[in-house]
Amino acid sequence: MNDTNKPGLEICLSPALLHLHDTVGKIVVIIDVFRATSTIAAAIDNGAECVIPVATVAECIKTGAAIKNSITAGERDGKIAPGLQHGNSPSEYPSSFVSGKTLVLTTTNGTRLLHMIKNADTIITGAFLNISAVCEYLIQQNKSVVLGCASWKDKFNMEDTLFAGAVADRLQDHFHHNDDSVRAAIHLHRSSGGKDYINFLRDSAHYKRLSAYGLEADMEYCASTDLHPVVPVLKDGALVSSTRIMTEAVMPLL
């Protein structure tokens, strides 16, 4: 991983450390495994037109009201936030429900990090549910990458770091780095055994917090790999499937 001709790889372990990372011209992967970026992968894979991430419940209601065929969603303390229609669970968005619709999703940590990124080449979202699609995309793009853990209120967390380590472990041959966060995340990923992620994540602060709301099945789903092989890419404030962006970009040439 030390061939400096290759694009670079960094991991930002918390939004509070983002100032230490130069994101200009790079691809930034927003990671919020429990559960925003898992839900985004599920909704887009299941045919949502796009997902608009917003920071507050008020903004969610306002944005949803302005868009036809939209769903407003978000939770506070494990319950659907007052004024919104749906929650943060990826299982709430099967294609029978979400197909063709715009999901306006309020998430605290993921959205905050996303809005903090300035001048990146591209912002995408990643989670175990779309890990292989994300890795293939990053290898294909051949640009330097910052894996950005949304964390929990700026606190380092296990699930986002584990995912970042899993990605870094897969990207070893294609990227270079000299970043201790990458080294530690890869060690963490290898400690997990690299397979039974949910078993490893049961001993984490977020698992314990969300278990108190009875969300164990949700977290087990979020720790599953490749059930939703899409790459959500931020375009004009909305996350859309990368294949759609590529099709649109190619279309005028045809």
Add this chain to the structure above:
Amino acid sequence: MNDTNKPGLEICLSPALLHLHDTVGKIVVIIDVFRATSTIAAAIDNGAECVIPVATVAECIKTGAAIKNSITAGERDGKIAPGLQHGNSPSEYPSSFVSGKTLVLTTTNGTRLLHMIKNADTIITGAFLNISAVCEYLIQQNKSVVLGCASWKDKFNMEDTLFAGAVADRLQDHFHHNDDSVRAAIHLHRSSGGKDYINFLRDSAHYKRLSAYGLEADMEYCASTDLHPVVPVLKDGALVSSTRIMTEAVMPLL
């Protein structure tokens, strides 16, 4: 590690995350393995009167000039800083040289973190060179603990996190926690095998940086355990041996 009757344990992975930790009334362990807190352990074990940590070279010169029998020390870019007498290496302070003297030491990362801590019960310093003494002290004190990694310019680093994980691993039975930083640091420590620390740390940003200055032997020394079994405790701006503080406290009763 989940018995909440026991004192709590947290790890602060970077000074930039310190605001997330409540240090009031707790014992804070400042960790700067390469090399400030290693040098502090060596100097105090070798009989230094005390070590005064200061932030800048100018402050080091000024403080040194005001104290009889003092040594001013500090490096910039691997060399003794202009105006100071000695470097940051623990091997520079054998008892034949440092005994009875006051070491005024300028270190960027460790001192900065130390000065950021407000209202802690006690501040001590830790490194592999005094790991068992530090662990025994923490168990004996029976108060909540924050292990504070000085890191490198706020960036997460391997050596300080590895040390914090080694301490957390040893303290498991005596403290409770629900902190993902503690979990990850323990995993990191176990990944290292828990013995040949220098071999593990050769793949780290700081090792690579200091190797360029030819400091490999120094780092190998810093990765050795228990060569200097002291607990440096901050008292009135200076680090002194915990045994001396205890003796002084007990003396008036005799």
